[in-house]
Amino acid sequence: MDIIDSIILGIIQGLTEFLPVSSSGHLELGKAILGDNSVPKESLLFTVVLHFATALSTLVIFRKDIYNIIKGILKFQWNDDLQFAVKIGISMIPAVIIGLLFEEELESLFSGNILLxxxxxxxxxxxxxxxxxxxxxxxPVSFANAFVIGISQAIAMLPGISRSGATISTSVLLGNDKTKAARFSFLMVVPLILGKIAKDILGGELTYEATNFMPLTIGFIAAFVSGLFACTWMISLVRKSKLTYFAVYCAIVGLIAIIYSFTS
Structure with a gap:
């Protein structure tokens, strides 16, 4: 993988992790456009690095919220912060179950299935x-809402379903405040990303070569910086009810992808 490819894929991951256009779907489209050779055997390591970069950008944007949540957990008082942490935990249940039971089936979907x-x-x-x-x-997001939103997050494991789009949309359709819906959506994914990274590291599935250092570093920086921008922008867009623009974008890209799948 060269530097240009790593920058492109890093920016794609950073923007689409937060913007409601499906990061997994765009990465699959990006790999198809750049060619299979652009993401060789170090694909898993590169993906893990990009996801860590976007998780880190979330931690930076919501550092005050995360500090309060951790403080609430340590005090173990049934206040808003501890309740929020419990809701995050509840939201993770569907994705964890689906991820553990159907890991191989899900991974098989990420193999250039442009039609899907x-x-x-x-x-x-x-x-x-x-x-x-x-x-x-x-x-606010209730405990029952948290579980339903978690189901949306589990469904969003499919390439092309936007995780942020699905979770924020579900939360808003349940009647939650839009700003709180966006905040919950972005924070609920951080434990899952960090957990998946830990699983991949402990499972010994990651391979590293010295020649990978520069592309990995550049990709990380590109994903982190673009993630900071996209996360901040998305909160503003949800508050102002500007999601229709992304709906049109996803519809156009989706139709192009479907046509491409039949003509390639």
């Missing part, structure tokens, strides 16, 4: 379109 990506992008577009028309309320 296109179809799932259309689903993402529909969710965003509906969410943008939902009435904004002041309702």
């Amino acid at each position: 990506v296109g179809l799932m992008l259309l689903v993402t577009a529909a969710l965003l379109f509906l969410a943008d028309r939902a009435k904004d309320t002041q309702k």
